[in-house]
Amino acid sequence: GEDVEQSLFLSVREGDSSVINCTYTDSSSTYLYWYKQEPGAGLQLLTYIFSNMDMKQDQRLTVLLNKKDKHLSLRIADTQTGDSAIYFCAETPPSGGSYIPTFGRGTSLIVHP
Amino acid sequence: GAGVSQSPRYKVTKRGQDVALRCDPISGHVSLYWYRQALGQGPEFLTYFNYEAQQDKSGLPNDRFSAERPEGSISTLTIQRTEQRDSAMYRCASSFPPPDTMLSYEQYFGPGTRLTVT
Numbered sequence A: 001g002e003d004v005e006q007s008l009f010l011s012v013r014e015g016d017s018s019v020i021n022c023t024y025t026d027s028s029s030t031y032l033y034w035y036k037q038e039p040g041a042g043l044q045l046l047t048y049i050f051s052n053m054d055m056k057q058d059q060r061l062t063v064l065l066n067k068k069d070k071h072l073s074l075r076i077a078d079t080q081t082g083d084s085a086i087y088f089c090a091e092t093p094p095s096g097g098s099y100i101p102t103f104g105r106g107t108s109l110i111v112h113p
Numbered sequence B: 001g002a003g004v005s006q007s008p009r010y011k012v013t014k015r016g017q018d019v020a021l022r023c024d025p026i027s028g029h030v031s032l033y034w035y036r037q038a039l040g041q042g043p044e045f046l047t048y049f050n051y052e053a054q055q056d057k058s059g060l061p062n063d064r065f066s067a068e069r070p071e072g073s074i075s076t077l078t079i080q081r082t083e084q085r086d087s088a089m090y091r092c093a094s095s096f097p098p099p100d101t102m103l104s105y106e107q108y109f110g111p112g113t114r115l116t117v118t
Helices: none
Strands: A004-006 A009-013 A018-024 A031-037 A043-050 A055-058 A061-066 A071-076 A085-092 A107-112 B005-007 B010-013 B019-024 B031-037 B044-050 B053-056 B065-068 B075-079 B088-095 B113-117
Touching: A004 A085, A009 A018, A018 A031, A018 A085, A018 A107, A031 A061, A031 A071, A043 A055, A043 A061, A043 A071, A071 A085, B005 B088, B010 B019, B019 B088, B019 B113, B031 B075, B044 B065, B044 B075, B075 B088
Parallel strands: A009 A107, B010 B113
Antiparallel strands: A004 A018, A018 A071, A031 A043, A031 A085, A055 A061, A061 A071, A085 A107, B005 B019, B019 B075, B031 B044, B031 B088, B044 B053, B065 B075, B088 B113
C-alpha cells in the first residue's frame, strides 16, 4: 500500500461527521474505492468513484476527489457507533488492463458516545 | 446467496510445514483473487484467476507460494516450507466480470484465513 497513504486513526463523537483522507500517486487511476472492514469480517465495498468525477454522494457518505492533488476523502455524516471499523482507500491504475486494486494501510475509525 | 467462504479460518503451523488454504467464491463469479494482509496493513495482491486460468501471479513473494483453481471455482493457495514471515491474514475475493473490464469495480471478500507460523 505504499502508493496509497492514509492516516491511521480517527476518533469522533457519535452524531458528528467523520472525514477520512487518502492520497494516491498514480494519476492514471481509473477507479478509487472506499472499503470497510469490521472485526472478523471481510472487506466490504462502501462506495467508489470514477476518476472523471469530483464528487459522489450516497446517503450518509460523500466522496470527494481532487485529481490535481491526488486526494480522496470520505465523509460520513451523523457518524454512528456501528460505523466503527477500518476504512481502506484503494486505487486501480489501468496497468495492463487488469483493474487490480492497490490498498492503503487503512484508517481505524473509533466512534465514542 | 452465500458469500465468499474461506477455510480454515485459523491455522497454526510449525515452521517448515506445508499449508493449503481454501477459497470458495460466490457461485458464478469469473474472477478469483488472493491477497495477503499483514497486521496494520492493507491487503496486498498475490495472484488472480479468470475461470481456471491464472492470469497474474506477480504478487506471489517466492516460489514457495502457489495457487490453483482447476475447475474454475474453488481455489487453493499453497505455501510450502512455511516460515515465520508468512504469518498473516490471507484473503480471497471474487468478482463476476473479469478485471479487464470497466465493470469489475466490486470485489467480494471472504473473512480470511489467519495463518500463524510458529
